[in-house]
Amino acid sequence: MKNFEEMNIKEKIEAIEEVLKKDILPMLAFDGGFAEIVDVRENNNETHVFIKYGGACAACSSAKGATLFAIEETLRKKLNTDKIRVFQV
Numbered sequence: 001m002k003n004f005e006e007m008n009i010k011e012k013i014e015a016i017e018e019v020l021k022k023d024i025l026p027m028l029a030f031d032g033g034f035a036e037i038v039d040v041r042e043n044n045n046e047t048h049v050f051i052k053y054g055g056a057c058a059a060c061s062s063a064k065g066a067t068l069f070a071i072e073e074t075l076r077k078k079l080n081t082d083k084i085r086v087f088q089v
Contacts, residue, residue: 004047004081015039019078024071032058033069038089049075049086058062064088 007015017037028034032057040050051071056065072086 004079005083009040009042013037015079016047016049016084017073018074023074023078027070027074028055028057028067031056031060033060033063042057045084046083047081049084049088050089061085 002011004012004015020035020037025034033053035051035053035057037049039050039051041050053063054058059068059069068086068088072084075084075086076082
């Protein structure tokens with residue numbers, strides 16, 4: 001796999017979606033929730049990922065804090081970069 005910072009935006013989106021599908025959605029589904037990517041943007045040398053929660057995650061108080069942090073950390077670890085930020089919409 002190409003280094004995340006060297007990918008074009010299309011490749012980044014595909015890599016992010018793959019991690020979401022394999023590593024994040026199963027974690028959320030365990031508690032009856034899910035998340036979907038609404039948008040991905042480049043901003044000041046960072047990739048900003050905008051997600052929307054559904055199911056149990058939509059009403060969970062942890063969704064804005066611990067869960068959002070866990071999603072961001074999982075993406076950073078799996079894609080080997082610290083240049084990803086995740087935001088809830």
